[in-house]
Amino acid sequence: DVKVTQSSRYLVKRTGEKVFLECVQDMDHENMFWYRQDPGLGLRLIYFSYDVKMKEKGDIPEGYSVSREKKERFSLILESASTNQTSMYLCASSSPGRAGTYEQYFGPGTRLTVT
Amino acid sequence: EDKVVQSPLSLVVHEGDTVTLNCSYEVTNFRSLLWYKQEKKAPTFLFMLTSSGIEKKSGRLSSILDKKELFSILNITATQTGDSAVYLCAVAQGGSEKLVFGKGTKLTVNP
Numbered sequence: 282d283v284k285v286t287q288s289s290r291y292l293v294k295r296t297g298e299k300v301f302l303e304c305v306q307d308m309d310h311e312n313m314f315w316y317r318q319d320p321g322l323g324l325r326l327i328y329f330s331y332d333v334k335m336k337e338k339g340d341i342p343e344g345y346s347v348s349r350e351k352k353e354r355f356s357l358i359l360e361s362a363s364t365n366q367t368s369m370y371l372c373a374s375s376s377p378g379r380a381g382t383y384e385q386y387f388g389p390g391t392r393l394t395v396t
Numbered sequence: 397e398d399k400v401v402q403s404p405l406s407l408v409v410h411e412g413d414t415v416t417l418n419c420s421y422e423v424t425n426f427r428s429l430l431w432y433k434q435e436k437k438a439p440t441f442l443f444m445l446t447s448s449g450i451e452k453k454s455g456r457l458s459s460i461l462d463k464k465e466l467f468s469i470l471n472i473t474a475t476q477t478g479d480s481a482v483y484l485c486a487v488a489q490g491g492s493e494k495l496v497f498g499k500g501t502k503l504t505v506n507p
Contacts, residue, residue, distance in 0.1 A: 285438070
């Protein structure tokens with residue numbers, strides 16, 4: 282079974298703090314993704330990576346950065362957390378679509394509250 | 397702009413009812429449509445549909461794709477309280493590793 286794990290299920294941080302969210306997958310997937318999920322807005326892509334040290338901006342990258350130093354690990358960084366970044370953060374991984382599969386496997390999510 | 401629209405946004409039914417969830421899409425270079433179920437945590441994969449008219453089935457859940465009319469439906473028969481969840485529809489596009497997600501349909505099944 283594919284397993285995607287995230288470092289924390291719940292996190293509370295103060296405005297202005299630097300926040301690290303970690304994601305690890307064990308299926309040797311090339312692609313990794315960070316989403317945030319908010320009521321009424323659905324899943325929105327923040328950043329994704331299709332290889333080590335490669336990254337691309339998603340739909341809402343402002344206020345976030347990412348790091349992928351190893352294939353299995355993809356980190357989301359909030360340089361200076363703000364209250365509007367309070368959300369559920371979901372990590373996902375997948376194999377390249379050219380293999381005929383597009384399924385993304387999701388982690389359990391991190392509910393971040395910024396006060 | 398690529399978009400995936402799900403309807404209804406929420407639905408409340410009684411156990412034993414049959415429900416139909418809708419997903420329409422307007423995307424460039426369509427490859428596949430995927431359905432996920434999300435309970436309290438991670439979305440879990442249900443189906444991937446690539447060809448029109450071929451029904452995918454898993455127990456009480458089934459789904460079909462219409463590539464001419466650009467939509468898919470997810471049917472759940474004899475609903476149970478355990479079917480209560482948000483159901484997400486997503487589209488994969490050729491030349492992209494990303495998925496375009498709809499906003500989801502929240503299904504509540506009451507006993």
